[in-house]
Amino acid sequence: MKRIFFISVLAMAGCSKNAQTHPPVGGVLSHDDLNVSRERMKNLNARERTQIQEWITGQPVKFFPTQLNYWVNMEGFDQRQRRQDNTSISYSYDLYDFDETKIYDQPIERRDASFGHFNELKAVEDALRFIRDGEEVTLLVPSSLGYGTYGDEKKIDNDIPLIIKLKAL
Numbered sequence: 001m002k003r004i005f006f007i008s009v010l011a012m013a014g015c016s017k018n019a020q021t022h023p024p025v026g027g028v029l030s031h032d033d034l035n036v037s038r039e040r041m042k043n044l045n046a047r048e049r050t051q052i053q054e055w056i057t058g059q060p061v062k063f064f065p066t067q068l069n070y071w072v073n074m075e076g077f078d079q080r081q082r083r084q085d086n087t088s089i090s091y092s093y094d095l096y097d098f099d100e101t102k103i104y105d106q107p108i109e110r111r112d113a114s115f116g117h118f119n120e121l122k123a124v125e126d127a128l129r130f131i132r133d134g135e136e137v138t139l140l141v142p143s144s145l146g147y148g149t150y151g152d153e154k155k156i157d158n159d160i161p162l163i164i165k166l167k168a169l
Helices: 002-016 031-057 122-130
Strands: 088-096 108-114 136-141 162-168
Antiparallel strands (some): 088 162
16 A cells, blocks of 8 residues: 555656646636746746847837837837826827738727726837827837737737837827
8 A cells, every 4th residue: 555655656746847737717826837937928028128129220210218118219208298097099000020010901099098098008008108199109019018928819929029100190
């Protein structure tokens, strides 16, 4: 009996080291799982930042980093006065990958959206706070501020950095 117990403990220990764990639906990640996830995101962000920086060096237009970790083609953009919650804005934007291929044929457009009451990509919502009416800017966005690890479940895959051409209407 002891021998069977010992063998089963060894078998379980051997299998568990290489097994990928997934929390149950609605479950909670362990501390180790959170550390693995955090490290993955840190490495992904560093890799994407390098990719974006390399892309910028080949462009005739200058891009400037913002405090939220995306780039914009306008110096001092996020130093402007911010739009306040409950103010409205109309805007549209097109999405591109870093091969400069347009992802959707039609722009994403919102009319009379009210700050604090709409759900938009983090980088787009942040840039809308600083953009002036009629102005157009280009954003270079790492995946963490775009569609993240899930993509948009249509045409944008997971962990894809984006070029966003944003216009305030």
